[in-house]
Amino acid sequence: MTSIKNTFIKDLLAGLTVSFAALALGAAFGTMSGRGAFAGMVGAAVIPIITSLIGGTRLQASGPTGPMTAVTALLVAKAYDMFPDKLLAEQFITLTIIMSGFFMILGGAFRLGKLIKYVPNVIVIGFMNGIAVLIWWDQILKIGGLGGKKIMEGVPLVNVILGIFTLVLIFLIPIIIRKLRVPDNIRSYFSAVLISIVIGTFISNLIGLEVEKVKLGATFNSLNEYGEMLSRFFPGLEILQKEYILIALPLALQLMLLGYLDSLLTSLVIDRIVGEQTKENKELVAQGIANGISGLLQGIPGAQATIRSVLLIKEQAQTRLAGVLIGVFVLIWILFFKNMISLIPTAVFTGVLFKAGWDVLDREYIEVYITKNWKANFVRNFQMGLVIYTTLVTVLLDLNVAVFSGTAIFYLTKYFMKSKNIFDVESEYADEMEG
Numbered sequence: 001m002t003s004i005k006n007t008f009i010k011d012l013l014a015g016l017t018v019s020f021a022a023l024a025l026g027a028a029f030g031t032m033s034g035r036g037a038f039a040g041m042v043g044a045a046v047i048p049i050i051t052s053l054i055g056g057t058r059l060q061a062s063g064p065t066g067p068m069t070a071v072t073a074l075l076v077a078k079a080y081d082m083f084p085d086k087l088l089a090e091q092f093i094t095l096t097i098i099m100s101g102f103f104m105i106l107g108g109a110f111r112l113g114k115l116i117k118y119v120p121n122v123i124v125i126g127f128m129n130g131i132a133v134l135i136w137w138d139q140i141l142k143i144g145g146l147g148g149k150k151i152m153e154g155v156p157l158v159n160v161i162l163g164i165f166t167l168v169l170i171f172l173i174p175i176i177i178r179k180l181r182v183p184d185n186i187r188s189y190f191s192a193v194l195i196s197i198v199i200g201t202f203i204s205n206l207i208g209l210e211v212e213k214v215k216l217g218a219t220f221n222s223l224n225e226y227g228e229m230l231s232r233f234f235p236g237l238e239i240l241q242k243e244y245i246l247i248a249l250p251l252a253l254q255l256m257l258l259g260y261l262d263s264l265l266t267s268l269v270i271d272r273i274v275g276e277q278t279k280e281n282k283e284l285v286a287q288g289i290a291n292g293i294s295g296l297l298q299g300i301p302g303a304q305a306t307i308r309s310v311l312l313i314k315e316q317a318q319t320r321l322a323g324v325l326i327g328v329f330v331l332i333w334i335l336f337f338k339n340m341i342s343l344i345p346t347a348v349f350t351g352v353l354f355k356a357g358w359d360v361l362d363r364e365y366i367e368v369y370i371t372k373n374w375k376a377n378f379v380r381n382f383q384m385g386l387v388i389y390t391t392l393v394t395v396l397l398d399l400n401v402a403v404f405s406g407t408a409i410f411y412l413t414k415y416f417m418k419s420k421n422i423f424d425v426e427s428e429y430a431d432e433m434e435g
Contacts, residue, residue, distance in 0.1 A: 006318075007321075011319055011322035015321070015322045016329055017191075017311070017315050018308050018311050018312050018322075019325070020191040021193055021311065022044045022327075023044060023329075023330050023334075024191065025063070026040040026044025026045075027041050027341055027344070029064040029065070029068075029069040030043070032069050032070075032073055032138065032349070033073050033076055034073055034077060035298075036216050038216040041330065041341075042297050043294045045327045046290065047287075047299075047301075047302045049324050050286060050289055052322070053286075054286045054289070055282065056267070056284075057266075057276075057278045057279075057304065058319075059322065060312070061323055062309075064302040064305075066357060068300070069135075071258055074251070076093055078251070088238060090233040091234065091238075092244060092248065094233055094234060094295050094296065095240070096248040097300070098295045098296065101291035102292060103252060103256040103288070104260065107256065108280075108282065108285035112284070113283065114281075120407060123386065123390050123407050124265060126388070126390025126391045129361055129362055129387065129390075130391040130393070130395045132361040133391065134394070136354060143163060155210045155211070158209055158347075159346070162348060163347040164351065165200065165351070166351025167351035167352075167354050169195070169200070169351075170196045173190065196352070197349075200347075200351070204345045205343055211346070211347055212345065214341055214342055214345070216339075234296070253400065254398070258399060263284070264283065264284075266306045267280070267304060269310070274313060283304075290302070308326075365387065386406055389409070390402045393406070
């Protein structure tokens with residue numbers, strides 16, 4: 001009985017702590033996707049509950065992620081370009097997200113999870129860096145009104161300053177907390193992202209800055225209204241046609257591939273920390289079900305989130321209940337504080353998303369490449385070339401093309417040139433620093 005009580009308290013506190021970051025990032029990613037902050041919060045509530053209950057990684061925090069949201073933003077933009085009628089556009093988005101979940105379930109059913117070990121590290125680094133660039137570029141276009149994007153409402157310079165202010169705060173707050181010598185058991189409750197959002201929002205509203213505020217997107221005031229919204233946005237016969245299904249297919253496959261990579265690569269990190277082995281195929285099925293249901297409920301898709309998962313473990317989560325509670329707490333925040341999200345300036349989320357891109361970017365490889373003088377080695381230079389190639393193709397062309405073509409090039413050169421995969425960058429970098 002005491003053991004159950006102890007694990008429950010630890011799971012409760014861990015779930016509560018991570019839920020703050022999940023809610024803030026969910027709203028930010030929802031805004032970035034173009035579907036609205038509410039859609040991001042729905043994904044942040046639904047996905048962790050399902051994946052924690054039935055997933056293949058015992059301790060995890062899933063939900064909207066930067067990479068998945070970057071592709072979702074492309075989907076939403078395409079849908080609204082194709083369909084001036086918002087109803088049809090939303091039905092197309094829902095169809096595509098459901099299809100991506102279905103393909104992920106098929107991936108688990110056909111036991112494709114083991115294939116993750118064949119994706120070269122250099123390709124993973126390249127496409128993750130490409131996603132980081134896409135996140136940054138999307139925010140630059142929005143805040144500057146470039147590339148056909150509608151410029152943020154309000155004074156442009158004020159929006160830019162507020163975004164930079166929020167980004168700087170996110171980096172400064174952990175430093176300030178350490179300087180104040182806040183005890184470790186309390187420090188984790190100070191979410192830099194959440195605090196920065198609160199400060200930026202408070203200052204903006206206090207002095208009445210002329211800036212654009214976050215749009216919730218499709219939302220509801222009662223359960224009946226929510227049910228009506230779900231029925232209206234469920235794919236109807238007008239969308240369930242061969243022509244539109246074929247258009248949705250590559251987008252759904254792109255989301256499926258990214259969800260596959262995002263989730264299973266994170267699971268490798270978690271496995272190393274907790275000393276367990278993820279059941280990859282079970283995880284794919286769980287992610288597929290979660291994403292499909294999120295889409296049905298008008299949320300955005302997601303995957304295992306590395307930083308949130310690591311934080312959950314650092315907060316001494318003991319059982320699957322901790323991950324479930326993340327979603328439960330986010331659901332509570334939605335029910336009671338949903339309308340407060342509309343007070344947040346959009347530029348504040350721009351700062352949050354720039355930090356999200358920074359977290360996605362694989363900086364360690366570049367650091368190791370420079371500090372260990374890898375530029376003097378032909379093989380290492382070729383691998384860096386593959387990183388750059390995958391990054392550029394991801395940004396300029398397509399994620400699927402980047403991963404598949406980059407992987408093909410890697411194995412062809414490995415066969416003909418005896419090229420080797422890179423070592424574990426994290427451990428190499430740590431060893432180098434200790435030396």
